[in-house]
Amino acid sequence: MAMPHGVEILDDGIVTYSTDQVTYKLESSDRSTFSESVKPSVNIFPVGMGEGPVNMMLEVYPEPNSQFLLLTTSDELREDMYFEIYDEKGTLINKEELMGIQTEIDINDLWPSSYFIRVKNGAMGEKIFKVVKR
Template structure:
């Protein structure tokens, strides 16, 4: 009897310990293939062999089952408006400054906003003249977005490369 209780104790200890080590390895997976790629603007992870995935939604919670738990960021694509006037940004690529040229007589309430690729607002200013010079001297070489806005309505977005 004493011998069988020792064996039972050993078996229970083994399963508890192995279960605990599996919890510690929760971020690992055994699959046939997979990889992870990352650069300055995006990252991609993929895995072959996932049998089932599912996303369940409640009133205040979302549960996602699967190898990859994503951080999904949606970006709206605005429809192209017929403005009746032109908005140009040049030179692109640029080094020190950018000219924003708007062929409209009245620029009431028009402004530009300069963002980095992470969506951080770097600078904004009212547009008071048909040609506005925007300084890029203090910015590191990268890609930036300039949004032209009139009365809280986005008119045009430019992707500007600073060399």
């Protein structure tokens, strides 16, 4: 499978996506400066599965930024398929039904942190992904 520029799949199943480099420059009143370059990235970790077979993959979209995640499933779409986003404390942030084989998840308003995306396929099972937004 061809991956877009900046996307890498590691041996342990982790997907890493990096965006363009951002440089911050601080200047003090005495004209001394400090600058630092940062390359924001999102890491996606598959962390668990329920009891039933759920065949899904999570891709980052679009390039070159990471404002959205694209949830792609190869399962036949059912009416009772949905995703939930939880923060590290277990607080439910968002819950929506899947809109088709590919569902775009907006993460633009989320703070840099770790989140869990739980995808439920009715009584067939679930899959949980850990997403790190930096």
